[in-house]
Amino acid sequence: MGKENILKALEKITYGIYVLTTKNGAEINGMIASWVSQVSFTPPLVMVGVRKNRYSHKMVREGGVFALNVLGKESSALTGKFKSPSPEEKFKGIRWESRTTGAPLINEALAYMDCILVNSVDAGDHTIFIGEIVDADILREGIPMTSLDLGKVYIGQS
Ligand SMILES: Cc1cc2nc3c(=O)[nH]c(=O)nc-3n(C[C@H](O)[C@H](O)[C@H](O)COP(=O)(O)O)c2cc1C
Numbered sequence: 001m002g003k004e005n006i007l008k009a010l011e012k013i014t015y016g017i018y019v020l021t022t023k024n025g026a027e028i029n030g031m032i033a034s035w036v037s038q039v040s041f042t043p044p045l046v047m048v049g050v051r052k053n054r055y056s057h058k059m060v061r062e063g064g065v066f067a068l069n070v071l072g073k074e075s076s077a078l079t080g081k082f083k084s085p086s087p088e089e090k091f092k093g094i095r096w097e098s099r100t101t102g103a104p105l106i107n108e109a110l111a112y113m114d115c116i117l118v119n120s121v122d123a124g125d126h127t128i129f130i131g132e133i134v135d136a137d138i139l140r141e142g143i144p145m146t147s148l149d150l151g152k153v154y155i156g157q158s
Helices: 003-010 055-063 076-081
Strands: 018-024 027-033 036-040 045-051 065-070 111-123 126-138
Touching (some): 027 045, 027 055, 045 055, 045 065, 045 111, 055 065, 055 126, 065 126
Antiparallel strands (some): 018 027, 018 065, 045 126, 065 111, 111 126
8 A cells, every 4th residue: 555545544534623722931822733532531631643843842842731722613714823833923813811721712612621731642753742631611502623624634744
């Protein structure tokens, strides 16, 4: 099986779409993340796969906290917002607050999970950050956004 087939098969995996937010000292950042999963019930643990060259990678490593903001189907405008290389630009016009860990919780999201980093697993060009959910809430009812809504799948590139 060639590399092309591997990529095509990987594109058949479906994902939810989240904004991963981070805080390190006075600095905040946010990025779109889709490699997200619950990995334990007791304690409640979630994982997110972050490519090693992301600024957010350094932020989670050093800050030790992150939040996962669950986007609703109709929030596609937000997926464009978090591309900017500058953290200040990314949060321009976005309403957010912080609660337990200090990581930004985006008001427009359907729900958030505020996490403390408890483990990091090296995984090739990504790191799997495992966080314990220390606070979470539903902000409004709605249908979560998935990779099917975007019509494209993050396969780890760029
Ligand atoms: C739909 C979508 C899903 C993404 N999923 C991930 C992901 O799970 N992990 C990752 O490292 N990057 C992912 N990215 C890419 C990052 O969001 C992007 O590189 C971002 O600019 C990184 O920001 P930073 O360097 O400020 O941390 C995704 C991008 C999109 C559009």
